[in-house]
Amino acid sequence: MKIAITVGLNGSPGLPAQARRWADELKTEYLPRLRKGTLADMLEEYCLDALIVATNEGPRAFSREGTLFFHPGMAKLRIDRIDSGERDNFCQALALKKGSRVLDCTMGLAADAAVASYVCGSEGSVTAVEASLTVWFVVSLGLQNYGRANGTLRDALRRIKTIHAEAGDYLRQQKDDAFDVVYFDPMFQRPVSQSSNMTPLRPLAYDGRLTDELLSEALRVAPRVVVKERGNKELMRLGFEQSSGGRYSRIKFGIRSR
Numbered sequence: 001m002k003i004a005i006t007v008g009l010n011g012s013p014g015l016p017a018q019a020r021r022w023a024d025e026l027k028t029e030y031l032p033r034l035r036k037g038t039l040a041d042m043l044e045e046y047c048l049d050a051l052i053v054a055t056n057e058g059p060r061a062f063s064r065e066g067t068l069f070f071h072p073g074m075a076k077l078r079i080d081r082i083d084s085g086e087r088d089n090f091c092q093a094l095a096l097k098k099g100s101r102v103l104d105c106t107m108g109l110a111a112d113a114a115v116a117s118y119v120c121g122s123e124g125s126v127t128a129v130e131a132s133l134t135v136w137f138v139v140s141l142g143l144q145n146y147g148r149a150n151g152t153l154r155d156a157l158r159r160i161k162t163i164h165a166e167a168g169d170y171l172r173q174q175k176d177d178a179f180d181v182v183y184f185d186p187m188f189q190r191p192v193s194q195s196s197n198m199t200p201l202r203p204l205a206y207d208g209r210l211t212d213e214l215l216s217e218a219l220r221v222a223p224r225v226v227v228k229e230r231g232n233k234e235l236m237r238l239g240f241e242q243s244s245g246g247r248y249s250r251i252k253f254g255i256r257s258r
Contacts, residue, residue: 003050004030005031006031006039008053008054019054022059031046039062049063052134052138059141059142069138069142070138070142071109071142072157075111075112075115082118090112091116094226103183103221104116104126105129105183105218107136108130109135113128114160117157117159125161126159130164130165143158168213181226182225186228186229226253226256227240227256228251
């Protein structure tokens with residue numbers, strides 16, 4: 001994927017310098033903003049797949065499908081429901097509790113990682129792996145700098161350790177039983193077309209697929225592996241005999257333990 005860094009219009013005077021630092025960090029090119037052209041024009045002129053745009057609100061990734069930026073979104077709503085005593089199917093499937101060590105192999109927009117970090121607390125840990133450099137960069141900075149959250153949620157976001165890597169490469173580097181649970185959400189690699197906040201993720205997402213080898217590595221690294229899917233068909237193909245989820249929901253969580 002070919003990306004470059006630029007700045008948003010009407011930004012603060014320090015944005016160009018910040019954008020240049022990001023370009024150095026990501027080992028990519030900084031492009032001054034075209035005053036008479038759009039971001040779409042820049043994609044065409046420089047033959048880019050995406051632009052990371054430095055704005056006063058933080059980095060945003062622009063592609064032909066739209067603009068991606070970090071927001072806790074559904075994670076905050078889910079945390080509010082958890083606090084009110086409602087069941088969260090994701091937390092149940094992962095058997096989360098205070099002190100759990102979680103590896104999320106498909107970070108995406110980090111909604112699940114945020115919920116896990118909140119539930120596991122400072123006694124636990126959440127590591128989120130993302131193969132797409134663009135998504136990893138935008139979301140990682142968003143987690144650290146999002147300012148419109150209360151202290152408890154803000155702390156949960158900032159506790160998440162993010163890693164830019166392919167899941168298989170990262171898993172192979174881990175020791176046996178390094179985590180309590182490993183989680184995969186391949187749905188982030190196949191965003192729902194009708195979901196407006198998922199649409200910009202589609203061209204930026206890594207398109208790797210789950211394999212038996214990947215699942216075997218995950219079971220070496222943790223005694224419990226959970227995969228999120230739409231329905232049971234794909235879970236059965238992957239060999240998951242146990243699944244959980246809402247009674248009327250198409251979303252299912254395949255669970256495998258050793």
